[in-house]
Amino acid sequence: VQDTYIGSYLLERLVQLGVKYIFGVPGDFNLGFLDLVEDHPHLEWVGNCNELNAAYAADGYARVKERSLGVVITTFGVGELSAMNGIAGAFSEMVPVLHIVGVPSTAQQSAKPMLHHTLGDGRYDAYEKAAQQFTIAQADLFDVQTAASEIDRVITSCIVKARPAYLTLPTDIAYKRISSDRLKTPLSSLLPVNESAAEAHVIEEIERLVKAADDSVVVLVDACAIRHDVRQEVDELIKKTGFPVFAAPMGKTAVSEQYERYGGIYVGTISRPAVREKIESAKLILSIGALKSDFNTGNFTYSIPTAQTIELHSDHTKIQFAVYHDIGMKQLLPKLSDKLKSLQPRSSKIEVTPFKAIEPKDSSDVISHTWLWPRVSKFLRPKDVVVAETGTSSFGVLDVPFPDTAVFVSQILWGSIGWTVGSTLGAALAAKELQMNRTILFIGDGSIQLTVQELSAMLRSGLTPIIFLLNNSGYTIERFLHGKTRKYNDIANWKWTQLLDVLGGGEVPSRSYTVHNRAEMDKLLDDEEFAKAGQMQLVEIMMDKFDAPPALMAQAELSGKTNAYV
Amino acid sequence: VQDTYIGSYLLERLVQLGVKYIFGVPGDFNLGFLDLVEDHPHLEWVGNCNELNAAYAADGYARVKERSLGVVITTFGVGELSAMNGIAGAFSEMVPVLHIVGVPSTAQQSAKPMLHHTLGDGRYDAYEKAAQQFTIAQADLFDVQTAASEIDRVITSCIVKARPAYLTLPTDIAYKRISSDRLKTPLSSLLPVNESAAEAHVIEEIERLVKAADDSVVVLVDACAIRHDVRQEVDELIKKTGFPVFAAPMGKTAVSEQYERYGGIYVGTISRPAVREKIESAKLILSIGALKSDFNTGNFTYSIPTAQTIELHSDHTKIQFAVYHDIGMKQLLPKLSDKLKSLQPRSSKIEVTPFKAIEPKDSSDVISHTWLWPRVSKFLRPKDVVVAETGTSSFGVLDVPFPDTAVFVSQILWGSIGWTVGSTLGAALAAKELQMNRTILFIGDGSIQLTVQELSAMLRSGLTPIIFLLNNSGYTIERFLHGKTRKYNDIANWKWTQLLDVLGGGEVPSRSYTVHNRAEMDKLLDDEEFAKAGQMQLVEIMMDKFDAPPALMAQAELSGKTNAYV
Ligand SMILES: Cc1ncc(C[n+]2csc(CCOP(=O)(O)OP(=O)(O)O)c2C)c(N)n1
Ligand SMILES: Cc1ncc(C[n+]2csc(CCOP(=O)(O)OP(=O)(O)O)c2C)c(N)n1
Ligand SMILES: [Mg+2]
Ligand SMILES: [Mg+2]
Numbered sequence A, B: 001v002q003d004t005y006i007g008s009y010l011l012e013r014l015v016q017l018g019v020k021y022i023f024g025v026p027g028d029f030n031l032g033f034l035d036l037v038e039d040h041p042h043l044e045w046v047g048n049c050n051e052l053n054a055a056y057a058a059d060g061y062a063r064v065k066e067r068s069l070g071v072v073i074t075t076f077g078v079g080e081l082s083a084m085n086g087i088a089g090a091f092s093e094m095v096p097v098l099h100i101v102g103v104p105s106t107a108q109q110s111a112k113p114m115l116h117h118t119l120g121d122g123r124y125d126a127y128e129k130a131a132q133q134f135t136i137a138q139a140d141l142f143d144v145q146t147a148a149s150e151i152d153r154v155i156t157s158c159i160v161k162a163r164p165a166y167l168t169l170p171t172d173i174a175y176k177r178i179s180s181d182r183l184k185t186p187l188s189s190l191l192p193v194n195e196s197a198a199e200a201h202v203i204e205e206i207e208r209l210v211k212a213a214d215d216s217v218v219v220l221v222d223a224c225a226i227r228h229d230v231r232q233e234v235d236e237l238i239k240k241t242g243f244p245v246f247a248a249p250m251g252k253t254a255v256s257e258q259y260e261r262y263g264g265i266y267v268g269t270i271s272r273p274a275v276r277e278k279i280e281s282a283k284l285i286l287s288i289g290a291l292k293s294d295f296n297t298g299n300f301t302y303s304i305p306t307a308q309t310i311e312l313h314s315d316h317t318k319i320q321f322a323v324y325h326d327i328g329m330k331q332l333l334p335k336l337s338d339k340l341k342s343l344q345p346r347s348s349k350i351e352v353t354p355f356k357a358i359e360p361k362d363s364s365d366v367i368s369h370t371w372l373w374p375r376v377s378k379f380l381r382p383k384d385v386v387v388a389e390t391g392t393s394s395f396g397v398l399d400v401p402f403p404d405t406a407v408f409v410s411q412i413l414w415g416s417i418g419w420t421v422g423s424t425l426g427a428a429l430a431a432k433e434l435q436m437n438r439t440i441l442f443i444g445d446g447s448i449q450l451t452v453q454e455l456s457a458m459l460r461s462g463l464t465p466i467i468f469l470l471n472n473s474g475y476t477i478e479r480f481l482h483g484k485t486r487k488y489n490d491i492a493n494w495k496w497t498q499l500l501d502v503l504g505g506g507e508v509p510s511r512s513y514t515v516h517n518r519a520e521m522d523k524l525l526d527d528e529e530f531a532k533a534g535q536m537q538l539v540e541i542m543m544d545k546f547d548a549p550p551a552l553m554a555q556a557e558l559s560g561k562t563n564a565y566v
Helices: A006-016 A031-039 A051-064 A078-082 A084-092 A106-111 A126-132 A147-161 A196-212 A223-227 A231-241 A273-280 A329-347 A369-379 A392-398 A419-433 A445-451 A454-460 A476-481 A496-503 A518-526 A550-563 B006-016 B031-039 B051-064 B078-082 B084-092 B106-111 B126-132 B147-161 B196-212 B223-227 B231-241 B273-281 B329-347 B369-379 B392-398 B419-433 B445-451 B454-460 B476-481 B496-503 B518-526 B550-563
Strands: A021-024 A044-047 A070-075 A097-103 A137-140 A165-170 A217-221 A245-247 A262-265 A284-288 A309-312 A316-319 A322-325 A385-388 A407-410 A439-444 A466-471 A510-515 A536-542 B021-024 B044-047 B070-075 B097-103 B137-140 B165-170 B217-221 B245-247 B262-265 B284-288 B309-312 B316-319 B322-325 B385-388 B407-410 B439-444 B466-471 B510-515 B536-542
Touching: A006 A031, A006 A147, A006 A165, A021 A051, A021 A419, A031 A044, A031 A070, A031 A097, A051 A070, A051 A078, A051 A084, A051 A097, A051 A407, A051 A419, A051 A445, A051 A454, A070 A078, A070 A084, A078 A084, A078 A097, A078 A126, A078 B084, A084 A097, A084 A126, A084 A419, A084 B078, A084 B084, A097 A147, A106 A165, A126 A137, A126 A165, A126 B126, A137 A147, A147 A165, A196 A284, A196 A316, A196 A322, A196 A329, A217 A231, A217 A273, A223 A231, A231 A329, A245 A273, A262 A273, A309 A329, A369 A392, A369 A518, A385 A392, A385 A419, A392 A407, A392 A439, A392 A466, A392 A476, A392 A550, A407 A419, A419 A439, A419 A445, A419 A454, A439 A445, A445 A466, A454 A496, A454 A536, A476 A550, A496 A510, A496 A536, A496 B496, A510 A518, B006 B031, B006 B147, B006 B165, B021 B051, B021 B419, B031 B044, B031 B070, B031 B097, B051 B070, B051 B078, B051 B084, B051 B097, B051 B407, B051 B419, B051 B445, B051 B454, B070 B078, B070 B084, B078 B084, B078 B097, B078 B126, B084 B097, B084 B126, B084 B419, B097 B147, B106 B165, B126 B137, B126 B165, B137 B147, B147 B165, B196 B284, B196 B316, B196 B322, B196 B329, B217 B231, B217 B273, B223 B231, B231 B329, B245 B273, B262 B273, B309 B329, B369 B392, B369 B518, B385 B392, B385 B419, B392 B407, B392 B439, B392 B466, B392 B476, B392 B550, B407 B419, B419 B439, B419 B445, B419 B454, B439 B445, B445 B466, B454 B496, B454 B536, B476 B550, B496 B510, B496 B536, B510 B518
Parallel strands: A021 A044, A021 A070, A070 A097, A097 A165, A137 A165, A217 A245, A217 A284, A245 A262, A284 A309, A385 A407, A385 A439, A439 A466, A466 A536, A510 A536, B021 B044, B021 B070, B070 B097, B097 B165, B137 B165, B217 B245, B217 B284, B245 B262, B284 B309, B385 B407, B385 B439, B439 B466, B466 B536, B510 B536
Antiparallel strands: A309 A316, A316 A322, B309 B316, B316 B322
8 A cells, every 4th residue: 555655754764763853954846845854743853054054963963873864955956065065074974964855846857947956958967966976875766666665775875884875855756655564674774794704714813913912902993983883892892801992083982081991092193102102012903993084193194004903894804914805893893802801811901091181280371272171171071972173172172081971073084164063953952862961062263154053053942052162363273284374364253252142033041151261261161050051152262373282283284294385 | 487386377367357356265275375365466365254155255256247257266175065056056047157176285186195175985086076067167287287278278168158167276286387478368258259151141030030020029138148248239239229128037137227118027927917918929039148947937938939039149049940059149249230220210119118116005014025126126226236135035126127237136047045145245346346336135034044154254355235134034935835834934033133243243333223114114225324335234124924026926826836746
């Protein structure tokens, strides 16, 4: 029996995967479908101010709501292209975001009239061609017969590969009737199974190397440990084996930063000396989910010989120079933990310098980066979701030890500024669903200008994130890269503390503050009324134009050389 | 002698074409090149809040500064993709915008390391592949030898075809030295010349048909008359021949709306009855630069048989059913004017109902659309630049007769909301250069939320546009299409009258007003202090959620049927 609409079938699949909030902007080619979203008892439509922000929000939602996905709905051409940078970012950073685009009816797609939102030359396929560059799977739902299986195929790729996927939904197709039978079989994330002989061989090889490395083995976790959902497996491995563990910047909070055998962040030559020493002198590095981008490796200054490295990935394993295709870490890790747990008595004796904030020694009252981040570390609480924008913020936060169960969200590979405003919206909604604690954003005065309107969606959704806005008169990170005093690195200064009131229409409670010095900042952070985050709050932190966290200065030095402007 | 940098060569070409303002956002792959922009004596860098807005601004600049072009500079990946919808819009609407993207150095492009802003999979060509869909010409400036000729090729296409073009500039290439010799030969816009025998034949054919049509010939001007720079040629034609003239929505102000033989806007069945009658009963329609999109033709309700139509285009001519390739209107028009001027005594007797505002008859005090637009017509002045956003605004403004020399700017084919905020910035800068009068924007409360931050760039640039913000509690145009009372058509209400103060940092003079009724609006518009636009001003106009210009209601009725949601 044809007991459901294609549009409803699609939504049901999303609900089965735990989706609650859907982001986007209406447009005449998706309005019919939005009726189904609005009327769905388990879904909530979050109307965004624009499509880029909506894509960012879906990305932030997917990051915090692990094992689910983010969904963004836009309209043909104008909407979908506006979202493109957000989708490309999710591709780059491996975040499962489903992009559903409302497109003209199947009749119009055949006749190709010069509709609004077209290029005027009849190329109805141009947007999808562009989208193919940034999505892992695509489907045009033109055929009623195959619509359900196409939906299943695309969503499955999206989750299994942890990359965005693209669906076009013609206005008429959304309301075509099909059978809901397939819905009885839930889409499991359908991870391919490791071939057992190969897997057994890999485990033996790893065991052999680990034993040969004597007591000098360290674990290094990175982005894909989070993206490919092996937090628990990693936790089990490190607890059972006792190996010391470190994280790359993109792997921050993949393991608890309070775990006694966690040593902090490794970023090549930019790392703290104790971290660097420990990793670079280890006989064997067990690397889990590595993603070796420039900013994630101290500009490629890892000093870890391949001969001493075992890399576990979602879809392959690399032991020294040998690659084992299709041996994925999700299934491998538990077996490895069992195999290696006998080493625990020895491994747990390897000493680890715990990861602690480094208090500044100066007695100035200026809010410098050396003072700010250790101070922030005292403010964070378990289950906080902390989002940091590209700029001095993302570099600074890296040096803050997080409480147990707090989560770090950042975009270190893609690095599109403004992303955090949208992603904080998504992250905060996910945090609410998961009963996390506060959502806290650190962002620069330059970055927030790109996407500022989405603060309005947070206010409208009743969210209460705390926004720390670093006011340092412009693009400080760029000043360190090039053009220290150039005008193009200056920005307009806004009345930051009036923003929330204006964007809330004066109807949503909110508070805003400016802090000029350490005493003011201390006072605010110590105020329990502030700290409990009962309403949306923005804190403008006055900082020096030419101040930056030491790690940023070091990174800038390194990448300045590679860019070679002149 | 290698007496210039490749980056400087590029800028010189732009200056030769009359470019003064360049839009964009800095990023580490374009900073070196931006030094050259900032130091150039004839160029000014306009730092935008984000890249989409920057592309919109370049588009608005190019529209008002006819015969020049708009230029936007972004950074690799994150920046260029953010601008994509703006570039695609310029493609669709035929606006010459050059998109220059700062990309990693040639060494990095070969080695393809996992740099920030990459997709993480080594595909350095993905962004350009996407850009190819929306630009008419592309060049990667990797080769010092061919850089100058490549720059010339791409810029020439951009201007001749009036479409966006795409240039990637690696960090090192910007500073490679080349000879400036080629600069001595200015890039003329190099229109191809019509083949003379074919052209003579075309002229004869047209003359024959015009004579056969007796005294029943009308001229209909459209978008491409503006985009392909034949305003003057058209003016000469209508003055010499005396034919009555009408405009499609996208051709509004291509000819003066005060010209005594101008009859107003033709939009198929949505037209005023007198206009429709005149055009649809004419024996011959001379159509100039037609672009027959849905919203430009009353949803394809033109009632003009091909047998009675002559279409002049930039690169071809169509006489009844016959197409004459490569016979372009720029050269054809003057010859046609000469040929047909002898008909003037007869043609000038054809009667035309002049295009006047229609005053509402009700005595209500509510600011309804029927009242608003005729009132606006009294407020406009010669040389005003009037920008109208997609929504009730763009439909309403169409019915306003403009003063002579006032210019209309809108995006009727592409229809990306939020576009006007960026394009008003560009338009206002061009207006300043051209010593036009005021720049006036009509925009809805929904649309402005997409790109609101760019008001900040206007304040920062010392511009003084007047912004009329129609506050009708959401997406009214969509309510007429579908989902009249749906929540997805609601938006957050902001404190609109505090926006300019906040975004100007309290340092730039500005004024904001709310008008609730006709009396208040009258008083404000009659105030010379307001009307002279000495500082930036925003007027929030309170309107009913379910009110719209009649033309919009009619269009919605028509396109609702084609969308067929259920
Ligand atoms: C979409 C996008 N546009 C441009 C850039 C280039 N960019 C990187 S960081 C930055 C400046 C950030 O300034 P701000 O947010 O004030 O940070 P801070 O001053 O704390 O470094 C810019 C423009 C980018 N990364 N992404
Ligand atoms: C980038 C983009 N996103 C979405 C749309 C779909 N859309 C067209 S008009 C409109 C609503 C405009 O509302 P508003 O500006 O308030 O205009 P009004 O209420 O006066 O009609 C929307 C969402 C679009 N055209 N472009
Ligand atoms: Mg800053
Ligand atoms: Mg509105």
